Amino acid sequence: MNSDAVKYKSQLYAELARVGKGLSSDKRLEILDLLTQAPKTVEHIAKETGISVANTSRHLQILKDSRLVKMTRDGNHIIYNLSAPQITSLVRLLITVGENELSEMRAIQVTADNQKNVKTISLEQVRQTYRQSYILDIRPRDEYAAGHIKTATNIPLEELTDNLDKLPKQQQIIVYCRGRLCPNANIASQILNENGYNAFSLNYSYYDWQDDITE
Structure with missing residues (x-):
C-alpha cells in the first residue's frame, strides 16, 4: 500500500x-x-x-x-x-448495544425489577395509560428544568419521603428518572408502594419518552 x-x-x-x-x-x-x-x-x-x-x-x-x-x-x-x-445518541446507542449483547446487563436489571414492592411499566404500556396517570419526575431540579415530560411533577428522590402527602393515592403514579442505567425510579416506586400508593417504575428517560410518545 x-x-x-x-x-x-x-x-x-x-x-x-x-x-x-x-x-x-x-x-x-x-x-x-x-x-x-x-x-x-x-x-x-x-x-x-x-x-x-x-x-x-x-x-x-x-x-x-x-x-x-x-x-x-x-x-x-x-x-x-x-x-x-x-x-447523547452515542451514549444511548452504547447502552442499547450493551443490553442487547451483554446478558449480564439484562440479568442485573431483571434482578432490580423483581425486588419486593417494585412494579415496572414499559413505554408500550405507558402509551395506553399516561393521560390518566400522575407522572412523577424524581431527578434533581436542574435536570427537570433542562427538559421533562410536559405533565410531570418534580419531586427529587431525596425529598420524596417528606412529600408523600402531596401525591394521589387514588391514581396510578408513573415514576421516571434518568433512564435504564439509573436505579432511582425503582427505589421511588418501592417507597411509594410500601406507603400504600399504586406506583410503577418507568425505567426510561425523558428523552426515550420524546422519541416514543407524542403528547
Whole structure:
C-alpha cells in the first residue's frame, strides 16, 4: 500500500481512538450519561457519581481531551456539558448495544425489577395509560428544568419521603428518572408502594419518552 495512504489512515484511526479512550472507563461512561440530562459542575458530578472531586476532574480532563465534553465558566463555577448533541445518541446507542449483547446487563436489571414492592411499566404500556396517570419526575431540579415530560411533577428522590402527602393515592403514579442505567425510579416506586400508593417504575428517560410518545 502507498506509504501516504498508510500514514493517512493511521493518523485518522489514532485520532478516533481518542474517543475510545474517553469511553474506556465505567465512571467516564457514567459521567457522560449524567451529562445527557443537563450540564453539571465538577462538584455536582462528583456527588452524583460517588467519586472524589479530584478523580472527577481527572476523568473530565480525559473526556475533554477526547472531545466528548466541553467546559464553560459561570462565575466561580466551571460547568461541563456534552460537546455535541450526537454524543447523547452515542451514549444511548452504547447502552442499547450493551443490553442487547451483554446478558449480564439484562440479568442485573431483571434482578432490580423483581425486588419486593417494585412494579415496572414499559413505554408500550405507558402509551395506553399516561393521560390518566400522575407522572412523577424524581431527578434533581436542574435536570427537570433542562427538559421533562410536559405533565410531570418534580419531586427529587431525596425529598420524596417528606412529600408523600402531596401525591394521589387514588391514581396510578408513573415514576421516571434518568433512564435504564439509573436505579432511582425503582427505589421511588418501592417507597411509594410500601406507603400504600399504586406506583410503577418507568425505567426510561425523558428523552426515550420524546422519541416514543407524542403528547
